[in-house]
Amino acid sequence: MKPNTHFAFFDEGSKKEIRRAIMKAVAIPGYQVPFASREMPIARGWGTGGLQITLSIIGKSDVLKVIDQGADESVNAVSIKKLVYETTGVELTEQTDKASIIQSRHRIPEVALTEDQIIVLQVPMPEPLRPVEASELKTKSMHAEDDYSGVWLMLFEQIMKYGKTATGADHPVYVNDRYVMAPSPIPRFDNPKMHESEALILLGAGREKKIYAVPPYTNVESLAFEDYPFAVETFEGKDCHLCGSTDVFLDELIDPQTGETIYQCNDTSFCIDQLNKKEEVEVQTSYA
Template sequence: MKHTTHFAFFDEGSKKEIRRTTLKAVAIPGYQVPFASREMPIARGWGTGGLQLTLSLIGKEDTLKVIDQGADESVNAVSIKKLVQQTTNVELTNHTEAASIIQSRHRIPEAQLSEEQILVLQVPTPEPLRKVEASEYATKRLHAEEEYSGAWLLLFEQIMKYGKTATGADHPVYVNGRYVMAPSPIPRFDNPKLHASKALTLLGAGREKKIYAVPPYTEVASLAFEDYPFSVESFAGHACHLCGTKDVFLDELVDEETGETYYQCNDTSYCIDRLNSEEPAEVGHYHA
């Protein structure tokens, strides 16, 4: 990796093609734009789509943060940071506010993002209608006709079976009043953060060869029925045992010695920043 002659791994032609695709995705919020997904030194399914977006956009003055399910030091996050840093020599950070580009798997950071930041989400399955339609040609037609009864049917079946919608993650959203979009496997708790976010959100699926986007200040609404409104995971009555935060996504943990259950911030860097700061960053929630 250290002997590559190209800044950010890719040749300029490859980066330009990905950037053109990204511009189209930004111009049509929520629309899945096909792109020529490149071979990467990591396996497809391990974040190649997000990594290709990051490598095509990053510059020498950028500061990069990479998280995996809320953690900065997971194997996936560390490997991606190492690849980007070795091919760009950009500065790395664990602090959300200090990053200009944030690449994430399965979470949106708790700290509210700014207009100067880009959030890159890794996506395994970009097509929200795949569970009801296997054909790519058919799903393209359904999107073109704005025919989303299949997505509503999936939610209806969950209500009939469980008495409520039971999407643990990747709950579909309407973007800009037009396209139904898979937000990546983020928990329902993070869906409201996409609505009117100040940051540009880019979503990349390397294996499926798709890029799509949510531009800043875009309307994003989670699919829900009027009599069964959308709701996020509830942590009422619980707080992080380290920093005392209540209004964030918490992990439920068990003490191996005592068997007692306790809760801790899933976003580890937010928890550390809160412990070290008298004025912690504002959480990026847009729901009541």
């Protein structure tokens, strides 16, 4: 931990104010709680909302994992880890099951999360009604009146134009049968992971100054029409060229040697873990 700095960067008053906003967000699932977003040593739009949540809830005994679109080693993930470590000294990990706090940009890990974990999602645009209504005052009124006709119309127009809903990411969800919520730009593949999640899900938008949450074991339903049901990205018949995993979110790549299309686990730590397990099995088999 750097000398002459507060633990976790913020002064205790700032952390207390953010934690109060978090508690209100947990008490009202899916509701966007305004908070006084602080100036950070990283630019807004690079995860300041999620980082402020992490710095406000982290303790000396916590173990932190940070990922950016599935990768532990991206510039965004490495920079955030460095800031948190230098102001707290907490243990860092790349293994999902060892982390008590996971901060993520645009992905929920493949490994199922537990009651002992908190996942913090970075959010660029927290308002699901923004594509259909520019006024903040009006969107607040629409949420209060449970008026989500604009979102349904947006999805209907996509079906009319493309034959299906065209939300590649950030597909809106209905939380606790009350609020329509933006799940952050996670792929559709990750939306079902929010439903009845054992882990607490916290979402922070620093630029928009909003915090919201999905408490454990909360009903989360992706918006869809009965005759056009919600469907996630499919990777049927494909597997990771490194570890052989299926039923996970895969990245489509081009093999630089052959020029052929190959697939690889988007969650890098999951892929490494599967490779290690495969090597252990091979070693045990060779000795058998």
